[in-house]
Amino acid sequence: MAQQRKRNPNGAGTITKRKDGRYQAAVYVLQPDGTRARKFAYGKTWAECDEKRRKLLDKAASGIPVPTRSAKLAEWLPYWLDNVIKPRRKLSTFDKYESHVRLYLVPMIGAKRLESLGVADVRRFLVQLEKKTTAATAKESHRVLRTALTAACREELITRNVASLVEPPHSKSRELSPWTLDETLDFLGAARKDPLYAAFVLAVTMGLRRGEIVGLRWTDVDLEKRVLYVRQQTQRRRGVLYDDDPKGRRRRAVPLPAMCVAPLRWHRLRQAAVKEHAGESWEDGGYVFATRNGRQVEPRNVYRSFTRVAQSAGLRVIRLHDARHGCATLLTAAGVAPRVVMEILGHSQISITMDVYTHVVQDTQREAISHMDRLLKRRPDRE
Structure with missing residues (x-):
């Protein structure tokens, strides 16, 4: 008879075997809005599932948010503005970023989830925005999106920044004509x-x-x-x-x-x-x-x-x-x-x-x- 594994202590999560033969780990983790929710991870073996459980516990102990589902851009961008940009950047920078988030990013691409956002999605967004406004505006929105996704990478919400893989639109530089x-x-x-x-x-x-x-x-x-x-x-x-x-x-x-x-x-x-x-x-x-x-x-x-x-x-x-x-x-x-x-x-x-x-x-x-x-x-x- 196989030796029964010891039960994990309170707060360490649980591992159970599913009917399909896989193992399922459940751990309470921190959400981007400050609340706590249950996060599930799966593995073919108990050891594989236990490793994923430990990683989730490490993030919870470090205060790193781990969303139970991938947040939409419309959810992440306001959080990023209020908690990352506003405390650290100048008010003029915050206002500029906020206007691009409110006018272009959220209405046009905000329904996309962070994990599912792809290179093609960003490229289509920039093409549409350039047709709707100007190349300079599209270029600036690309910079705002790239900066926001970089912050999401730092918080380990996504593994790559797809905006950095898309070349921004080329805008004509303003011709300078100072006085002689x-x-x-x-x-x-x-x-x-x-x-x-x-x-x-x-x-x-x-x-x-x-x-x-x-x-x-x-x-x-x-x-x-x-x-x-x-x-x-x-x-x-x-x-x-x-x-x-x-x-x-x-x-x-x-x-x-x-x-x-x-x-x-x-x-x-x-x-x-x-x-x-x-x-x-x-x-x-x-x-x-x-x-x-x-x-x-x-x-x-x-x-x-x-x-x-x-x-x-x-x-x-x-x-x-x-x-x-x-x-x-x-x-x-x-x-x-x-x-x-x-x-x-x-x-x-x-x-x-x-x-x-x-x-x-x-x-x-x-x-x-x-x-x-x-x-x-x-x-x-x-x-």
Whole structure:
């Protein structure tokens, strides 16, 4: 008579033999929503089934969710946003991801279960989305889905990320057309009497982002040592202005060009007069660019002033962010090393500097190509 196996202790699960001859293990495991449910595993032999039981127990002990059935994308994506993205990423990133989940991923592919989602499913989704919207939107949705499935892989809900196996759509890069040197000088000349003149000088000479300009405090500016510290940026999200880390969380100290010192000194004197006139109504947040009451300037108002000055000077209207592109172009044309340009502009990767911002002005290109004429010109006939 075969020796009867000992019964597992409470919480260790059970193994029973089915009528079809296979063995079945049952273990209580953690669910993605925090509850506990019974999970079944099967094996041809008792030993095979016991091994699967132990693996389930190890995951339960480690707090790893093991769904009793494969979750749908419509179930996983909101959980991923609230528990993975929201606590760790910036609010602007969360909002962007949430909009793609709500508008495209859940309505178009949300019924698919994680384990059954295939490469063909992702490819069909991207083709349909590109037809419905644009290639750029489809490309961004692909990135959101790939990131969400990577998190599912880490939590061992799936064994592979099928989105990483699908090539994203190719979107055309926006053609950059920053101002030339002459146009930049014309703009600065026209902006001298504008209250935000110092902000425009910083945008042109240092390539500061709009949020970095609005979030700048006087404690971040050392006019004596001529150093500017980029420590935060100001964004408007959900109707509220708030300070956040700079893009890519890259705080940096940048030498202040000499031509920025005088405008900033003039701006500080003007702000002191406005503060005295405001009296008790002044809300001192320490911001370099503030309203008549000391509050932060609206980011949109900075762009509106920028556009108004450009139009008054008879210049073609560009984005304020294009002034940042123009800064990189002029630095590159002056022969500044790409790595230095990267640090000044606060790029997270050197490839961004090389691929997006290295647009050398036409005169510099003509000078560079003239070297070919000198190198390859016909040798004089030998006597």
